[in-house]
Amino acid sequence: MDHNPVDIVQERLRQLREDYRLWLDDELNALTGKVEGLTGDTHHRVAWLEVRNRLHKIAGGAGTFGFCDIGEACRELEMQLDEALSTGRALDDIKHSLMALHERFEPALDATISVLSGQAEAIPVNTASSVPNATAKAYPRVYILEDDETLGHQLCQILASFHYAATLFVDGLALQQACRAQCPDALILDLHFADDGAAEGLAIGEAIQHETTAQLPIFATEESQRFDVQLRAVRAGVEGFLTRPLDPIRLAEMLEVHLRGHRAAPMRVLMVDDDAATLDYHRLVLETAGFSVTTLDQPELVLEVMENFAPDVLVLDVSMPQCSGPELAQIVRYHSRWLQVPIVYLSASGDARAQLTAMTKAGDDFMVKPIAPEALVAAVTARARRARTLATALSRDGLTGLLKHADIKEQLGAALAQARRRQQPLCVVMLDIDHFKRVNDTYGHLVGDEVIRALANLLSRRLRESDLIGRYGGEEFLLVLNDCEEPQAVRIVDELREAFARFSFLADQQSFACTYSAGVLQASAGNGVETLIGRADQRLYRAKSEGRNRVVAAD
Amino acid sequence: MAVLQRVLHVDDDESISAITRIALESIGGLQVLSCNSGRVAVEQAAAFSPDLLLIDVMMPDMDGPATLAALAEVVALDGVPVVFMTAKTQPGDHQEYIDLGATAVIVKPFDPMALAGKLESIWTDFHGSQSG
Numbered sequence: 001m002d003h004n005p006v007d008i009v010q011e012r013l014r015q016l017r018e019d020y021r022l023w024l025d026d027e028l029n030a031l032t033g034k035v036e037g038l039t040g041d042t043h044h045r046v047a048w049l050e051v052r053n054r055l056h057k058i059a060g061g062a063g064t065f066g067f068c069d070i071g072e073a074c075r076e077l078e079m080q081l082d083e084a085l086s087t088g089r090a091l092d093d094i095k096h097s098l099m100a101l102h103e104r105f106e107p108a109l110d111a112t113i114s115v116l117s118g119q120a121e122a123i124p125v126n127t128a129s130s131v132p133n134a135t136a137k138a139y140p141r142v143y144i145l146e147d148d149e150t151l152g153h154q155l156c157q158i159l160a161s162f163h164y165a166a167t168l169f170v171d172g173l174a175l176q177q178a179c180r181a182q183c184p185d186a187l188i189l190d191l192h193f194a195d196d197g198a199a200e201g202l203a204i205g206e207a208i209q210h211e212t213t214a215q216l217p218i219f220a221t222e223e224s225q226r227f228d229v230q231l232r233a234v235r236a237g238v239e240g241f242l243t244r245p246l247d248p249i250r251l252a253e254m255l256e257v258h259l260r261g262h263r264a265a266p267m268r269v270l271m272v273d274d275d276a277a278t279l280d281y282h283r284l285v286l287e288t289a290g291f292s293v294t295t296l297d298q299p300e301l302v303l304e305v306m307e308n309f310a311p312d313v314l315v316l317d318v319s320m321p322q323c324s325g326p327e328l329a330q331i332v333r334y335h336s337r338w339l340q341v342p343i344v345y346l347s348a349s350g351d352a353r354a355q356l357t358a359m360t361k362a363g364d365d366f367m368v369k370p371i372a373p374e375a376l377v378a379a380v381t382a383r384a385r386r387a388r389t390l391a392t393a394l395s396r397d398g399l400t401g402l403l404k405h406a407d408i409k410e411q412l413g414a415a416l417a418q419a420r421r422r423q424q425p426l427c428v429v430m431l432d433i434d435h436f437k438r439v440n441d442t443y444g445h446l447v448g449d450e451v452i453r454a455l456a457n458l459l460s461r462r463l464r465e466s467d468l469i470g471r472y473g474g475e476e477f478l479l480v481l482n483d484c485e486e487p488q489a490v491r492i493v494d495e496l497r498e499a500f501a502r503f504s505f506l507a508d509q510q511s512f513a514c515t516y517s518a519g520v521l522q523a524s525a526g527n528g529v530e531t532l533i534g535r536a537d538q539r540l541y542r543a544k545s546e547g548r549n550r551v552v553a554a555d
Numbered sequence: 556m557a558v559l560q561r562v563l564h565v566d567d568d569e570s571i572s573a574i575t576r577i578a579l580e581s582i583g584g585l586q587v588l589s590c591n592s593g594r595v596a597v598e599q600a601a602a603f604s605p606d607l608l609l610i611d612v613m614m615p616d617m618d619g620p621a622t623l624a625a626l627a628e629v630v631a632l633d634g635v636p637v638v639f640m641t642a643k644t645q646p647g648d649h650q651e652y653i654d655l656g657a658t659a660v661i662v663k664p665f666d667p668m669a670l671a672g673k674l675e676s677i678w679t680d681f682h683g684s685q686s687g
Contacts, residue, residue, distance in 0.1 A: 009577060009581040009582065012577055012581070013574070013577060013667070016570065016573050016574050016577070019570065020570050023570065053613070056613060056642055057568060057613075057642075059642045059663075059664075060571075060613075060640075060641070060642030060663030060664060061568060061570060061571055061663065061664060062664060063663070063664025063665075064571070064574055064663065064664040064665055064666070064667060065570070065574065065664075068664070071664050075642065078642075281582075281584070284582065285582070285668065288668045289668070370584070372671070372672030372675050372676060373582065373583075373668055373669060373671065373672045374669050374672045374673075375672065
C-alpha cells in the first residue's frame with residue numbers, strides 16, 4: 001500500500017478543515033441574510049426548501065471537519081423546518097434560530113479547530129500552582145444553579161480553593177444564556193430550585209443539555225431521596241447526585257474524580273517495524289486517536305528507547321530481518337521492569353501456527369495486516385488501559401489515589417537523579433494533618449477518611465502534573481516539587497495550608513475545620529532519599545512543636 | 556476473497572470529496588475515483604472498474620437513488636456493492652435505501668480516520684454474505 005508520510009496527510013487535513021471553516025462562516029452568514037426576508041407565505045416555499053437543503057449539507061459535512069456542534073444545530077433546524085413545511089406550522093421560531101445561528105457559532109468559527117471527532121481533546125485544567133501568573137481562564141469552568149445565595153457563595157468559595165472557576169446563578173434563564181455564550185466544563189444544579197416542584201432545576205439542566213452536542217457533566221443536589229427524582233436525574237445524564245445538607249467538600253471530590261480522567265497523560269505506544277511506510281501509517285492512526293507514539297525501525301535499539309519513553313504498550317512486527325518480533329519480545333521480558341508491558345504482534349500472514357508460537361514465547365495479542373484503523377485503535381486502547389489500571393492499582397493508595405509509601409520513595413529517587421542531570425532545584429515536603437487522632441476519636445474513622453481524601457484532592461488539584469504526591473503514612477503526605485526553589489515551595493505549601501484550613505467538614509450535624517503542618521526542604525548535592533526525607537521530617541516536627549498549622553523551612 | 560482496492564465516490568460537495576479522498580487514499584491506502592455527479596459516475600464507472608461504489612444520497616439533478624438505478628444498467632458493475640452516504644435524519648430512512656439495493660448506509664458526518672475501516676468491514680460482510 002502506498003501511504004503518504006504522516007505530516008503531509010495531517011497538513012492536508014488541516015488545510016481542508018481551514019477551507020471548510022471559511023466556507024462555513026460565509027455560508028452561515030449567507031443563510032442569515034437569506035431567511036431575513038422570508039415569511040410563512042406559500043410563495044416563499046421554494047426559498048425555504050433551498051434553506052432546508054443548505055442546512056442538510058452543513059448537517060452532513062460540518063462534523064467531518066470537526067465542527068460537530070454546528071452540524072448538530074443545523075440538523076436540528078433542518079428537521080424542525082421539514083416538519084413545519086409539511087404541517088404548515090408557523091416558521092417564526094425557526095427563522096429566529098436561523099438568524100441567530102451565525103452569531104451563536106462565531107466564537108467556534110474564529111478559533112481554528114485542530115481536533116477531529118474521536119480525537120482526545122486537551123483540556124486545560126492542569127494549571128501550575130508554581131506559576132504565579134497562571135490565569136483563572138485555564139481553570140475548569142463550573143456553573144452553579146442555586147437559589148440559596150449564602151450556600152451558593154460558600155460553594156463557589158470552596159470550588160475556587162480547588163482552582164475551579166465557579167459562577168453562581170440564581171436565575172435559570174441567565175444560566176441558560178451563559179451556557180449558550182460559553183459552555184462550562186460542568187454544571188451543578190439545585191434540583192429543588194424555584195418552588196414549583198422537585199424537578200424544576202432538572203428541567204433547566206435538560207434544556208441546556210438539549211442545546212449542547214457534547215455531553216455536559218451535570219451534578220445535582222437535592223433534599224429528598226425520592227427514587228423517581230433520581231431516576232429522572234439518571235436519564236438526564238446527571239453524573240453525581242448529592243443529598244442535602246450539602247457537603248461542598250464531597251461535591252468538589254466528585255468534580256475532581258470526574259475531571260481527573262481527562263487530565264491523564266496520553267497513553268504511550270512504541271511500535272517496532274522494519275517497514276517505514278507501515279510505521280507512518282499506524283502512527284497516524286494512533287496519534288489521531290490521542291495516543292503518544294514512538295516508532296522504531298531498528299529493533300536493536302528497543303531497550304534504549306523503552307528506557308526513555310516508558311511505553312504503556314509495545315507493538316511489534318512479527319517478521320523483521322535482524323530479529324523476529326517474538327525474539328524481540330523475549331529480550332524485552334528478560335528485564336523485570338518491562339514484565340507488565342503488554343505486547344501486541346502485527347503479522348502479514350494469518351498463519352495459525354506462527355501465531356501460536358509467537359504467543360507462547362511472549363505476547364498478548366496478535367493482529368493480521370492490513371488492519372482496519374479502528375481495530376488497531378481498539379486493540380491498543382484495551383491493552384494500554386488495562387496496563388495503566390494495573391500499574392495504578394499496584395502503586396496507588398486505595399483511599400486517596402495517591403502514590404503509596406514505597407512508590408513515592410522510589411519515584412523521589414528517580415526525580416532526584418533527574419534534577420541533578422538537569423541541574424534543576426527540587427523540594428521535598430513532609431506534611432501532616434494536625435490533631436488527626438482527635439478527628440478520628442470524635443467523629444469516627446469514616447469522617448477521618450473524608451478529611452484525608454479532601455486534602456489529597458486539594459493537593460492533586462493544585463499541584464502540577466510534574467509534582468509527585470504520596471500518602472506516606474496514615475495522615476502524613478510526602479510531596480516532591482520538581483524544578484522548584486525553597487521559597488517558592490514554602491509559598492505554595494502555605495497557600496494550600498490556608499485553603500485547607502478554610503474547609504468546613506460536616507459530622508453529626510456539626511461542622512469542624514482541620515489544619516496541617518509541613519516541613520519543606522530543598523535538596524542539595526549529595527543528599528540521598530533517606531537523608532532528604534529525614535530532614536524534611538525534622539522540619540515538620542519543628543512546625544508541630546512551634547504550635548502547628550504552619551510551614552517551616554529552617555532546621 | 557478479493558481485497559478492497561478501488562472505490563468510486565459520487566458527491567457534489569467538493570469539500571466532502573476532498574476529505575473522502577484523503578480518508579480513503581492516504582489513510583486507507585485505497586484507490587479513489589471522485590465524481591461530482593451521478594452522470595459523470597455513469598460515464599466513467601466501467602473504465603475504472605471499482606470494487607465498491609460510495610454514493611451521496613442528496614445531490615442536485617440526479618440524486619443517490621437515481622444514480623444507483625443508472626449504474627445498475629452498467630454491466631461491468633454486476634455484483635459490486637453500493638454504499639449510500641447520508642446525513643442522519645430519521646432512523647427509518649435507511650431501510651428505504653437498503654430496499655433500493657444498497658449494501659449499507661454510512662451516516663454523515665463521518666470520521667475521516669475511520670471511513671476506510673468502515674468500508675473495509677462492509678466489504679468483508681458483503682463477501683461473507685455472498686459466499687455464505
